[in-house]
Amino acid sequence: MFLTLFLVTIAIFGIVAAMPADVAQYMLGQHATPEALAVLRERLGLDQPAHIRYVRWLTGTLRGDLGYSPYLGGDIAAVLMTRIRNSLFMGAVGFVICVPLAIVLGVLAGVFAGRLVDRVISITSLAALSLPEFVSAVALTLILSTWLGWLPPSSLMEADAAPWEHLDRLILPALTATLAILAYIARMTRGSVIDVMNQPYVRTARLKGLPRRVVIFKHALRNALLPTITVVFNSMGWLMGGLVIVETFFAYPGVARLLLAGVERNDLPLLQATTLLIAVITLLANFMADVAYALLNPRIRLS
Amino acid sequence: MRFSNPLSEAPTVLSRRTLLKLAGLTTGGLLVAACTRSAPAPSEEQPTPSGQEPASKPINESDAPAPAGDAAAEQAPAPADGPRRGGRLRWGTAREPDGFLDPALGTGQPLTFANWIYEPLVNIDETFGELVPRLAIDWRAEEGGSVWEFDLRQGVRFHHGREFVADDVVHTFERILDPDFGSPGRPVLSNIAEVSAVDEHTVRFQLVAANTDFPVSLTGFQPKIVPYDLTDDEVNNEPRGTGPFQIERYANADRIVFGRNPDYWDAERPYLDEVEVIAIPEATTLVNTLQAGDIDAVDAVPEPLMSLIEGNPDLSLLFGPPIQKEYIFMRLDVEPFTDERVRRAFKLIPDRQAMAELSWAGIPHHVSDDNPVIPTNPLHIETDVWQQDLEEARRLLAEAGYGDGLEIDLWAMNDQYAVMEFCLAYADWARQAGVTVNVQGVPSDRYYAEKWLEVSFGTVGWSPRTTADEQLRIAYTTDAQWNETRYHDADFDAMLDQALAEPDTERRQALYAELQRKLIAEGGQIIHAHHPVACAVRQNVHGYQYHPLDSVDLRPVWLS
Numbered sequence: 001m002f003l004t005l006f007l008v009t010i011a012i013f014g015i016v017a018a019m020p021a022d023v024a025q026y027m028l029g030q031h032a033t034p035e036a037l038a039v040l041r042e043r044l045g046l047d048q049p050a051h052i053r054y055v056r057w058l059t060g061t062l063r064g065d066l067g068y069s070p071y072l073g074g075d076i077a078a079v080l081m082t083r084i085r086n087s088l089f090m091g092a093v094g095f096v097i098c099v100p101l102a103i104v105l106g107v108l109a110g111v112f113a114g115r116l117v118d119r120v121i122s123i124t125s126l127a128a129l130s131l132p133e134f135v136s137a138v139a140l141t142l143i144l145s146t147w148l149g150w151l152p153p154s155s156l157m158e159a160d161a162a163p164w165e166h167l168d169r170l171i172l173p174a175l176t177a178t179l180a181i182l183a184y185i186a187r188m189t190r191g192s193v194i195d196v197m198n199q200p201y202v203r204t205a206r207l208k209g210l211p212r213r214v215v216i217f218k219h220a221l222r223n224a225l226l227p228t229i230t231v232v233f234n235s236m237g238w239l240m241g242g243l244v245i246v247e248t249f250f251a252y253p254g255v256a257r258l259l260l261a262g263v264e265r266n267d268l269p270l271l272q273a274t275t276l277l278i279a280v281i282t283l284l285a286n287f288m289a290d291v292a293y294a295l296l297n298p299r300i301r302l303s
Numbered sequence: 304m305r306f307s308n309p310l311s312e313a314p315t316v317l318s319r320r321t322l323l324k325l326a327g328l329t330t331g332g333l334l335v336a337a338c339t340r341s342a343p344a345p346s347e348e349q350p351t352p353s354g355q356e357p358a359s360k361p362i363n364e365s366d367a368p369a370p371a372g373d374a375a376a377e378q379a380p381a382p383a384d385g386p387r388r389g390g391r392l393r394w395g396t397a398r399e400p401d402g403f404l405d406p407a408l409g410t411g412q413p414l415t416f417a418n419w420i421y422e423p424l425v426n427i428d429e430t431f432g433e434l435v436p437r438l439a440i441d442w443r444a445e446e447g448g449s450v451w452e453f454d455l456r457q458g459v460r461f462h463h464g465r466e467f468v469a470d471d472v473v474h475t476f477e478r479i480l481d482p483d484f485g486s487p488g489r490p491v492l493s494n495i496a497e498v499s500a501v502d503e504h505t506v507r508f509q510l511v512a513a514n515t516d517f518p519v520s521l522t523g524f525q526p527k528i529v530p531y532d533l534t535d536d537e538v539n540n541e542p543r544g545t546g547p548f549q550i551e552r553y554a555n556a557d558r559i560v561f562g563r564n565p566d567y568w569d570a571e572r573p574y575l576d577e578v579e580v581i582a583i584p585e586a587t588t589l590v591n592t593l594q595a596g597d598i599d600a601v602d603a604v605p606e607p608l609m610s611l612i613e614g615n616p617d618l619s620l621l622f623g624p625p626i627q628k629e630y631i632f633m634r635l636d637v638e639p640f641t642d643e644r645v646r647r648a649f650k651l652i653p654d655r656q657a658m659a660e661l662s663w664a665g666i667p668h669h670v671s672d673d674n675p676v677i678p679t680n681p682l683h684i685e686t687d688v689w690q691q692d693l694e695e696a697r698r699l700l701a702e703a704g705y706g707d708g709l710e711i712d713l714w715a716m717n718d719q720y721a722v723m724e725f726c727l728a729y730a731d732w733a734r735q736a737g738v739t740v741n742v743q744g745v746p747s748d749r750y751y752a753e754k755w756l757e758v759s760f761g762t763v764g765w766s767p768r769t770t771a772d773e774q775l776r777i778a779y780t781t782d783a784q785w786n787e788t789r790y791h792d793a794d795f796d797a798m799l800d801q802a803l804a805e806p807d808t809e810r811r812q813a814l815y816a817e818l819q820r821k822l823i824a825e826g827g828q829i830i831h832a833h834h835p836v837a838c839a840v841r842q843n844v845h846g847y848q849y850h851p852l853d854s855v856d857l858r859p860v861w862l863s
Contacts, residue, residue: 141591153591154583156598158558251583251592260584261399 001287008279009061013054016268016275057272067269071261076273080255084277087247087254089163090155091239093170094178099232102182103225106189110224111216113194122190125183133245137176144172155252173250177242181235188231192224199223226296233289237282386846390862391577395589395598396854399582400559404550405539406527407479407486415602415854416580419561420462421527421544424453424472425518429850430624430679431769434518438467438528438545439506447806448513455504459568461530462543469500474531476508484535488525513804515811516770523769524852547573547858558582574846574861593618593839599862600840600847602854606666606720612839619840623849625669625833626677629662629722629764631713631729633827636789637759639711640827644703648696650689650829652732659832661728662721668834673823675765675774678833682771682815688823696736710739714754714761717744722762725831756787763787767851771815772803779822788827795821 048056060067066076109121128136145153155169163170196202197220205215243256251257255274262270396415406417424439439453459467476498479486494517497509510517520526528545529538537543542550545568548561561578581598583589590608593601594615604612604620612620633640633649640646650673659670669678676683700709715726723744730740745754755763768774776799777783781791795818802814822828838849846859 138587141588145591145595152597153595154588154597156581156583156592249585249588251581251585251588257584 001283004283005280008283009058009276010054012272012275012279013050013057016272017050017053061273061276066273069262069267069270069273071265071267071270076270080258080273080277083253083255083258084281086163086252087240087243087256088281090170090174090252090254091177091236091243093167094174094181094239095232097171097174098178098182099185102185103189103228105182106186106228107193107216107221107224109186109190110193110197113190113197118190121186125186128179128183129187131180133176133180133242134249136179137173137246137249140172140176140179144175153250155250157253170252173246173252176249177239177246178235180242181239184235185228185231189224189228192227193220196220196224226293229296230289230293233285233292236285236288240278240282386574386859386861387863388574388861389576390574391579392575392600392844392857392860392862393579393581393598394600394602395581395583395593396602397582397584397586397589398602399584400580404542405535406529407475407484407488407525408539416550416559416561417527417542418546418853419548419578419857420542420546420550421529422546423521423527424455425521426856427519427522427769427852429848431626431677431767431851432679432681434522438472442518444515444517444806446513448515448517448804449510451508451510451517452501453506453508455506456568457504459545460566461545462549462564462566463530464566465530465532467528467530467545468503469506471528471531472506473498473500475526475528478529478535479525486525488523491520491523492526494520513806515803515806516772519770522852548578551577569858572858574859575857578857590839593841596841599844600838600855602838603849604837604839609666609837617842619842619844620837621840621847621849622667622835622837623851624677624679625667625835626679626767626851627764627836628671628675628677628830628833629716629719629762630828630830630832631726631760631762632788632829634759634761634787634789635827636791639703639705639709640759642703644699645705645709646827648699648703648736649733649738651692651696651699652736652738653729653829653831654691654732655689655831658725658728662725663832663834666834666837668832671830671832673826673828673830674819675778675822675828675830676771676815676819677767677774680771680774682812682819684816684819686820686823688820691732693732693736700737705737708737708739710741711760712741712743712758714743714745714750714758716747716750716762716764718746719764722764726762729829756785761787769852771818772799775799775818775822779826790822790826792821792825 057067064077066080068074069076069079072079105121105125109118112118131139141153144151151172152169153172155166155173157163157166157169202215202220205219206212210219240256243254244260246252247254247257248260255277258270259274259278261267262274400416404417404420406421422438424437425442426435426437427433428435436456438456438459440456441454442451444451453472455467455469455472461467476492476495478484479488479492480495480498482489494511494514495508496511499507499509501507508517514520530543533541533543547564547567547569549564550559551562552558552560559580561580563573563576567573583592583598586605586608589598589601590604590611592598594611594617596617609620612618631653633646635641635646640649655672656670659668662668671678672686672688674683674686700706713726713730716722723742726740726742730742733740740760754761765774765778768777778785778787779790780786780796780799781793798814798818798821802811802818805811805814836849836851838847838855840847843863845861845863847855848859850856
């Protein structure tokens with residue numbers, strides 16, 4: 001994992017360095033004189049060759065110094081920590097709502113495979129799965145906020161406010177961000193439930209006269225949920241990508257909105273820091289998925 | 304006053320380019336191209352007039368004709384019991400502020416805030432019709448307009464307590480004019496040879512060439528007075544001006560809280576105690592949030608969302624004056640437009656009235672006769688040169704050798720409101736005159752980067768310029784960088800210079816009228832309408848008015 005992380009830092013730095021953007025130009029504006037630009041570049045260390053800048057950035061990052069962002073007008077590290085906390089909290093809210101819901105729906109569809117309940121759940125989840133976030137964001141806002149008036153249309157809150165005090169403002173973005181994941185997990189669960197229900201041991205359990213409830217919950221579900229748990233962890237990485245659109249749409253002060261601001265303003269230090277952080281989280285989520293799978297599946301043992 | 308590319312003034316929330324860049328950078332991310340319609344480009348910064356300002360002055364210090372009647376900007380209705388002091392205005396914007404508050408360095412959104420903190424010598428009203436005194440109370444031209452003296456307002460204090468004096472003005476302009484400082488305001492003000500303090504409360508500008516519009520160039524974004532005892536870093540990071548508000552809190556750039564300046568020179572105003580700036584990048588969410596009551600005002604409302612506000616009794620949609628334009632143009636130095644008959648034919652093809660109605664139905668617009676000078680400018684003339692005449696167009700084209708038909712691509716910005724629609728309408732009429740027009744839609748950012756100054760038949764959007772001179776100079780003189788039509792005419796150039804230096808009001812008006820008539824008859828621009836930008840407020844917000852440069856002057860705004 002550390003090797004991957006190292007390669008990721010090189011990739012991020014390489015891509016950002018190859019971009020035609022120039023922080024000094026951004027800070028001084030398009031009418032800046034070449035002399036003023038040269039002075040600022042020197043001050044920012046931009047006149048150094050790429051490998052030296054890379055080592056400098058890497059060592060700084062390891063020490064927790066993510067650099068200075070002209071957009072934020074200050075150090076990145078402090079702001080980034082609040083933002084990532086906000087994003088993770090919103091993701092957590094989304095998972096808390098979506099995962100149990102998805103599993104229930106998936107089990108229902110799986111148990112009643114081919115019946116009306118299954119048809120409705122399958123078709124709806126397929127539709128939800130195919131909707132990009134910016135469409136589902138508009139649709140959910142229209143239904144839950146504009147028509148029903150249950151939820152506020154945006155996630156307005158101060159970046160350093162505690163997001164758990166504004167739970168009502170988190171539900172819409174959290175739902176939007178995890179809607180596709182919900183659908184995906186539901187479909188996964190349905191598939192494995194059907195699969196497990198046809199296994200000989202389940203058939204045996206049913207044949208020996210156990211009530212259907214006991215068969216499903218005691219025998220089938222345990223095995224059926226195994227792949228689902230892996231999917232849940234893997235979805236976390238996917239969630240980070242979707243956040244760019246969701247946070248921008250709902251004006252939520254999370255890390256992805258910071259990433260977008262960095263891109264729009266050619267704020268390269270900010271861009272590097274946010275991208276790296278998202279990469280780290282994605283890697284961690286995948287790592288956790290592997291660990292969880294290993295722990296739950298007796299056939300895999302970590303040596 | 305502004306010279307940024309029109310493109311840079313149209314903020315796109317998630318532009319194509321941004322997404323492409325993102326796609327390459329997000330690890331494990333799933334990105335779907337979200338194309339958000341860009342908000343109309345409201346501009347930056349310049350305070351508005353207000354009913355209580357001391358007498359305002361017509362530009363040019365002349366008895367210029369009153370601004371066009373249909374230009375009256377709408378203002379939020381005010382109850383009879385008059386303004387009330389206090390309250391916090393939650394001001395929503397789709398344009399996220401960034402870290403720059405130094406007025407001399409800014410070009411965009413931050414200038415709106417810099418404008419609440421720092422003040423210029425002179426403001427221009429929202430119709431660009433009249434100058435309004437701000438830190439200067441009076442001014443006069445000497446030596447035929449090559450020397451200008453400004454009397455400064457007395458008893459004005461900066462936020463840190465020191466009195467505002469002439470040396471602050473000198474410092475401000477020397478800073479902008481310093482080539483090493485790199486202010487984007489320098490090119491427009493480069494006509495200033497020297498700024499000097501005559502006494503504590505009088506400043507003198509010595510110009511390189513006489514300019515009767517000189518006070519207008521002080522209404523631009525950058526020349527806001529900064530105190531001479533602040534370092535450049537402090538101007539940006541710990542701003543202290545003379546303005547009606549000062550920064551109380553700057554939180555991570557997406558939220559800024561401004562507090563009332565208790566020592567503001569206008570004892571009565573501003574009425575608001577606090578202003579909270581809230582950035583919501585997605586316009587639909589911004590308008591939804593206004594409807595939900597979480598914000599009180601929205602700085603600009605994109606046209607497709609206007610109906611949402613009009614249908615809501617809690618909200619008011621406030622239109623600015625009709626001074627924005629998007630239109631079709633021909634490039635005169637390439638085939639087939641090198642032939643004067645073809646140009647005339649193409650100008651005879653559209654029904655401008657119908658085209659304007661198609662683009663701006665329900666929005667108070669001004670039908671144009673290919674005149675780039677905005678209708679609220681005192682020098683604007685009304686003409687009636689171009690009427691649709693498809694028969695004549697067909698005859699002219701046949702005469703020019705295109706009797707068997709002509710096929711041409713019309714390049715259009717496909718993400719700008721109404722542009723594709725009016726281009727298709729043009730194509731429809733063109734077919735009746737025997738011309739096949741293929742409308743080619745391109746997203747704005749790519750269009751302005753690759754097509755705008757290259758194509759022979761295209762579209763363009765211009766944000767308003769404060770003076771007739773600037774409007775004509777920036778796009779129609781021979782050496783203008785942004786001369787999209789390649790209108791090159793030595794007589795026109797000379798007459799424009801002559802008009803700018805002409806001190807006599809009547810002769811000057813006659814010159815500008817002649818310039819407009821010449822351009823309407825000969826130019827490659829096909830301008831069918833000027834239209835406004837709209838902002839929106841909740842019903843408890845009063846005195847709010849859209850301003851094309853400043854977004855809004857918050858001094859007359861109050862809450863009930």
